[in-house]
Amino acid sequence: MPGVSKNGLTITQDLEKNQIRFCGKVPSIKEFPERIRAYASVINLDTNLGDIQMNHSLVNGSLRFVFPKTQGSLQILKYRGGKAVDQSDDHLIFAPLTPSNCEINPLMIGSTRSCIIKKFVNTDGGSINVLHILVDTPGMEDFTFDINHKTCIIRGAEEEEEDKSNFLKSERKYLISMIFDCSCCTFDAKGTKRRHQILKDGLLHLQLRVSSSSKLITVS
């Protein structure tokens, strides 16, 4: 649930139906005011909810439930619908661009279901634009940031936990590679600073300065 902090999480238990419902809301981000992010789902248990223990944690946008010493099965209900990630923008491409690195989060119920959102914002009415990119990176603790005129590469990994249970052992790794595949745009590698890139609660908000001789999608 990238972007959801502990304050934004609600968990309720329905003891009659043996259901756990959870909902997470992300505070709006200034550059993406139209993107209302929310996640929700229902866990159905075939065990009496009143008889079992339930622990949960929310770390860097990853919600984990643990039911110690419990037998039975559970079902996580997914919301239906949603559209494919919008890749219609010209100029910038994410490489390699395969469906596997743009999966849709099935629990997302907000207005966007993309894991990568991008837009250009023209800052001075001229040729300088800031490319804002919001990427789901749940669990990512830190990242490296390499940029030159034509490419920008981000590498990151999930923070290691010593007491992870066996089936949660996989450590997520991230590689975000962006290339300008046009003759009109370049990254402003000197003007784009590492400190402008914000990682919070599993959401990475990149702010990259771009020079272009074309009119890019701008937002006032």
Ligand SMILES: [Zn+2]
């Ligand atoms: Zn271009």
